[in-house]
Amino acid sequence: xxxxxxxxxxxxxxxxxxxxxxxxxxxxxxxxxxxxxxxxxxxxxxxxxxxxxxxxxxxxxxxxxxxxxxxxxxxxxxxxxxxxxxxxxxxxxxxxxxxxxxxxxxxxxxxxxxxxxxxxxxxxxxxxxxxxxxxxxxxxxxxxxxxxxxxxxxxxxxxxxxxxxxxxxxxxxxxxxxxxxxxxxxxxxxxxxxxxxxxxxxxxxxxxxxxxxxxxxx
Numbered sequence: 001x002x003x004x005x006x007x008x009x010x011x012x013x014x015x016x017x018x019x020x021x022x023x024x025x026x027x028x029x030x031x032x033x034x035x036x037x038x039x040x041x042x043x044x045x046x047x048x049x050x051x052x053x054x055x056x057x058x059x060x061x062x063x064x065x066x067x068x069x070x071x072x073x074x075x076x077x078x079x080x081x082x083x084x085x086x087x088x089x090x091x092x093x094x095x096x097x098x099x100x101x102x103x104x105x106x107x108x109x110x111x112x113x114x115x116x117x118x119x120x121x122x123x124x125x126x127x128x129x130x131x132x133x134x135x136x137x138x139x140x141x142x143x144x145x146x147x148x149x150x151x152x153x154x155x156x157x158x159x160x161x162x163x164x165x166x167x168x169x170x171x172x173x174x175x176x177x178x179x180x181x182x183x184x185x186x187x188x189x190x191x192x193x194x195x196x197x198x199x200x201x202x203x204x205x206x207x208x209x210x211x212x213x214x215x216x217x218x
Contacts, residue, residue, distance in 0.1 A: 013039040018056045019106035064107025083137035088183045095179040
């Protein structure tokens, strides 16, 4: 049992160390020796768990996918609320988790790396759920006249995944803060005020840290 627990801890340490290196250096420049040193694990132990850097990257992406699925499930299975409100909660929580969890941050970052074949699964997972939720919101009359679910989908994706790229270069674009501000605007412009629970007033208490989004972007 002790050997099995040690193996699990080693694997987790390698995945986290890999995520830190992938997030800071990028997938291509990252090296297995650097990752093993950061994890405090021997080269032999690394290769016992992962045969290649690509295997390690897939493990990071799989763990990031589990975290994303949990964020979606928490929003979907939480208190009943209109689709736009549910999206606002999920987007805010995703931004907060991406800011604090290097594994999910590295997972989304690798999604945008064109040097990796087969990437993009994590972003597609998020996009599929966002699109499905917005199509339902449109059918149920939650969106304002003239606002299409496709336009909202593009804005939601840009305000979550896109902000992470900006934040990597400029701390003023911290996702958790900016997503809250952006959703204040989205709910003002994109929601049908006459739909029950819609509009910015319905968002009170649903964002991370329990604050309403400020519709004014500083």
